[in-house]
Amino acid sequence: MSFIKICSVAAIVLAGSISFAAAREATEAEMKMLGEAVQVYKTATEKGDVDGVLAKAMSARMFTETAAFSKTFGEEATVEDLRAQTRDVLVQMSKHIVISDVDIVLEKAQARELDDGTPYFIMPYAYTVKSGTQKKRISQDMIAVLDDGQWYLITVSNPRQKAVLGKAYPGLDKLGIKKPLVTPAD
Numbered sequence: 001m002s003f004i005k006i007c008s009v010a011a012i013v014l015a016g017s018i019s020f021a022a023a024r025e026a027t028e029a030e031m032k033m034l035g036e037a038v039q040v041y042k043t044a045t046e047k048g049d050v051d052g053v054l055a056k057a058m059s060a061r062m063f064t065e066t067a068a069f070s071k072t073f074g075e076e077a078t079v080e081d082l083r084a085q086t087r088d089v090l091v092q093m094s095k096h097i098v099i100s101d102v103d104i105v106l107e108k109a110q111a112r113e114l115d116d117g118t119p120y121f122i123m124p125y126a127y128t129v130k131s132g133t134q135k136k137r138i139s140q141d142m143i144a145v146l147d148d149g150q151w152y153l154i155t156v157s158n159p160r161q162k163a164v165l166g167k168a169y170p171g172l173d174k175l176g177i178k179k180p181l182v183t184p185a186d
Contacts, residue, residue: 041104070082103127
């Protein structure tokens with residue numbers, strides 16, 4: 001699998017400095033939009049709706065930075081290529097795994113703000129993955145970032161994802177977010 005495909009999948013599956021003290025409160029409208037984004041993401045994930053997941057997990061900025069990042073490895077890809085490749089990889093993955101019991105705990109979301117004023121939240125995220133006869137529960141942090149009037153729900157589990165995240169949203173790569181914890185599921 002090419003670096004671009006791996007990076008694209010990694011940025012989904014599951015992209016400066018940060019001001020913690022002066023984080024503004026999210027408006028009521030932003031909180032309503034975030035609640036709706038969480039519900040759309042959860043439903044799309046549990047139904048295996050690749051397009052629904054992509055719409056909430058990968059902003060245009062993330063795709064642009066992933067394309068730029070791929071060039072550092074000598075690979076050339078357009079944003080359109082990456083969108084298509086990411087979709088294809090997710091469709092193939094959805095044939096072999098089932099995700100269920102998605103839990104995004106909005107009530108425990110911690111409001112923060114980047115130096116440029118971009119609001120974001122860190123919130124607990126867990127889901128169950130079944131592949132063949134194996135079933136695992138994965139728990140990790142999820143970042144919700146408001147970009148161009150839409151909330152995107154991002155998970156990060158490796159250094160490449162953090163690098164892309166930091167280019168797209170300077171400062172988010174510096175977060176001390178919880179790494180994925182994988183445990184057997186009942």
